[in-house]
Amino acid sequence: MTAPAADAPDRKADIDAFARRHKFRWTEALPWAAAIACYFTFENYHALGAQIFATILFALSLDLLIGYAGIITLGHAAFFGVGAYAAGIMAANGFHEPLSGLVIAALAAGIAGFASGAIVLRTSGLTLLMQTLVVAALLQELANKWTSVTGGSDGLLGMKIDPVFGVFRFDLFGNTAYIYCLAVLFLGWLAARNLICSPFGRSLTGIRENAARMRAIGAPVERRKIIIYTISAALAGVSGALIAQTTALVGLGALSLGRSGELLIMLIIGGIGRLYGAFIGVPLYMIAQDRFAAVDPVFWYFWIGLFMIFDGVFARGGALGVIARRRGGSPPQ
Amino acid sequence: MSPAALETKLLCKSFGALAVSSDINFTLERGARHALIGPNGAGKTSFVNLVTGVLKPTSGNIYLGGRDITPLPQALRVKLGLVRTFQISALFKRLTVLENVTLAIAEREGTANDILRPAGHRRAEIEEAFSLLEPLGLANEAMRPVTELAYGRQRMIEIAMALALKPQVLLLDEPAAGVPPGETGAIIDTIERLPAGIAVLFIEHDMELVFRVAKRITVLVQGAVLVEGPPAQIAADPKVREVYLGESHSQ
Numbered sequence: 001m002t003a004p005a006a007d008a009p010d011r012k013a014d015i016d017a018f019a020r021r022h023k024f025r026w027t028e029a030l031p032w033a034a035a036i037a038c039y040f041t042f043e044n045y046h047a048l049g050a051q052i053f054a055t056i057l058f059a060l061s062l063d064l065l066i067g068y069a070g071i072i073t074l075g076h077a078a079f080f081g082v083g084a085y086a087a088g089i090m091a092a093n094g095f096h097e098p099l100s101g102l103v104i105a106a107l108a109a110g111i112a113g114f115a116s117g118a119i120v121l122r123t124s125g126l127t128l129l130m131q132t133l134v135v136a137a138l139l140q141e142l143a144n145k146w147t148s149v150t151g152g153s154d155g156l157l158g159m160k161i162d163p164v165f166g167v168f169r170f171d172l173f174g175n176t177a178y179i180y181c182l183a184v185l186f187l188g189w190l191a192a193r194n195l196i197c198s199p200f201g202r203s204l205t206g207i208r209e210n211a212a213r214m215r216a217i218g219a220p221v222e223r224r225k226i227i228i229y230t231i232s233a234a235l236a237g238v239s240g241a242l243i244a245q246t247t248a249l250v251g252l253g254a255l256s257l258g259r260s261g262e263l264l265i266m267l268i269i270g271g272i273g274r275l276y277g278a279f280i281g282v283p284l285y286m287i288a289q290d291r292f293a294a295v296d297p298v299f300w301y302f303w304i305g306l307f308m309i310f311d312g313v314f315a316r317g318g319a320l321g322v323i324a325r326r327r328g329g330s331p332p333q
Numbered sequence: 334m335s336p337a338a339l340e341t342k343l344l345c346k347s348f349g350a351l352a353v354s355s356d357i358n359f360t361l362e363r364g365a366r367h368a369l370i371g372p373n374g375a376g377k378t379s380f381v382n383l384v385t386g387v388l389k390p391t392s393g394n395i396y397l398g399g400r401d402i403t404p405l406p407q408a409l410r411v412k413l414g415l416v417r418t419f420q421i422s423a424l425f426k427r428l429t430v431l432e433n434v435t436l437a438i439a440e441r442e443g444t445a446n447d448i449l450r451p452a453g454h455r456r457a458e459i460e461e462a463f464s465l466l467e468p469l470g471l472a473n474e475a476m477r478p479v480t481e482l483a484y485g486r487q488r489m490i491e492i493a494m495a496l497a498l499k500p501q502v503l504l505l506d507e508p509a510a511g512v513p514p515g516e517t518g519a520i521i522d523t524i525e526r527l528p529a530g531i532a533v534l535f536i537e538h539d540m541e542l543v544f545r546v547a548k549r550i551t552v553l554v555q556g557a558v559l560v561e562g563p564p565a566q567i568a569a570d571p572k573v574r575e576v577y578l579g580e581s582h583s584q
């Protein structure tokens with residue numbers, strides 16, 4: 001049937017290729033080169049840039065869930081919000097050091113992710129979608145009612161953030177914020193990339209493709225889902241903390257359905273399950289919004305809606321999906 | 334005497350009024366080559382689902398090597414060496430053949446819990462996957478996504494993934510289902526070449542395959558064991574003839 005001896009050299013090439021399939025490619029340096037270049041070319045947009053980086057991290061955390069583990073959610077803002085409020089409440093109550101704020105935000109959001117994940121991840125499909133929505137809505141209502149701590153609908157005010165490392169002061173132009181958010185995004189991306197290339201990450205892809213088979217090969221599917229849900233929530237929490245710290249503002253919107261939905265749209269525009277979808281979709285969306293939405297917000301949603309229909313009918317898989325297909329390339333891994 | 338590889342005692346399962354398993358007492362000896370046959374809807378797949386933990390029995394017990402595994406979750410049963418394949422291929426379709434097999438190996442080795450190092454570092458696992466694919470004639474297609482392979486080839490991946498788990502007890506649910514008639518030979522060869530120590534239970538409609546491989550046959554009808562015995566006895570059993578003749582008349 002086969003002739004192993006004759007094929008042996010080929011096998012070695014295949015094994016090498018497979019073993020090296022997660023090696024860094026030069027294209028992966030592009031987003032970082034672009035981000036650094038933009039620092040010098042768009043000096044008036046550093047504040048927006050910082051928001052974009054923080055939101056990319058948020059979208060990246062969502063991609064881990066939807067794109068890799070196949071866990072669909074419409075309540076991811078819950079963890080963004082928990083992180084934002086955690087960092088904000090700290091900063092408004094005498095703990096002004098930013099890095100520890102990020103750590104606390106990650107912990108708080110991770111705990112929220114673990115606790116809610118352990119409950120909602122028993123379900124799947126539409127039920128799961130509804131339950132994630134409910135979790136976010138509950139948290140939003142909690143933030144709304146607990147005015148003494150959160151500021152309720154007025155938002156959390158009076159945050160004060162120390163300079164990063166005691167040296168780099170957060171300035172009005174967002175210069176520090178730009179670098180700060182970019183650096184944290186870089187670390188988050190490294191962690192996320194490492195995760196999806198690890199055997200654990202591969203097993204998440206297996207769960208996305210066929211959970212029944214994963215169980216049949218002995219994978220503790222439910223446990224793995226809770227782990228990735230917790231990690232993703234922690235990353236989302238860091239993202240929320242970044243925005244809270246760099247804008248010195250947290251409002252109920254941080255926990256809203258709109259926030260979750262918008263994030264999903266950004267990720268779809270860029271491409272789900274491709275790690276870099278967030279890096280394309282988020283800047284496209286946020287820059288376009290910054291340009292056009294101020295002029296006519298209703299029209300803005302019209303264009304977004306039109307784009308989503310177009311993507312659903314023709315493109316599928318967002319910008320990166322289109323590029324991959326043009327190059328005869330792969331489905332998401 | 335050492336306990337049987339797999340045993341069920343008074344195993345029952347019903348979906349509402351429909352009893353898909355009724356008081357099944359079944360024994361799979363060590364190193365067995367045992368066929369489970371029966372008409373469509375007899376409850377053969379349901380039996381595999383019960384044994385592997387996909388379904389919870391309404392009552393009764395399941396023993397693996399003498400140990401009661403009835404309360405254990407699916408994943409733990411696999412860790413104890415109880416492995417199954419699917420009647421309808423259940424693969425990771427968009428992933429490559431090689432990745433399908435390495436995922437199984439990573440679960441067996443417990444490396445799938447590793448969140449830090451890249452998967453490619455496990456070179457030994459990749460090499461092992463190739464050594465599994467090679468004798469099944471799948472090595473040349475290892476780097477291709479499963480969807481690109483013909484369904485008959487996908488059935489071979491089903492078996493490759495099960496073997497990657499180094500099973501003690503192997504449950505094959507219609508391994509040749511959907512394989513074009515000319516290609517079942519490769520499946521039969523594979524089953525015949527399985528290590529003697531593995532206890533194999535296979536569900537099959539193809540009687541040629543059943544009588545060629547099985548040393549023992551259990552006939553399941555409407556969720557209950559009709560008869561069990563060596564092939565010659567089953568072939569001569571009037572009750573079995575009635576079931577199969579009755580079926581062929583009605584078709």
Ligand SMILES: Nc1ncnc2c1ncn2[C@@H]1O[C@H](COP(=O)(O)OP(=O)(O)OP(=O)(O)O)[C@@H](O)[C@H]1O
Binds near residue numbers: 371373380
């Ligand atoms: N989850 C379920 N809910 C309700 N009924 C079910 C369920 N699973 C199986 N059944 C029913 O149980 C009966 C046995 O099904 P099963 O798949 O075990 O049969 P089988 O012997 O494997 O048949 P085949 O030879 O066609 O594969 C069928 O009538 C089927 O419709």
Ligand SMILES: [Mg+2]
Binds near residue numbers: 377
């Ligand atoms: Mg069946």
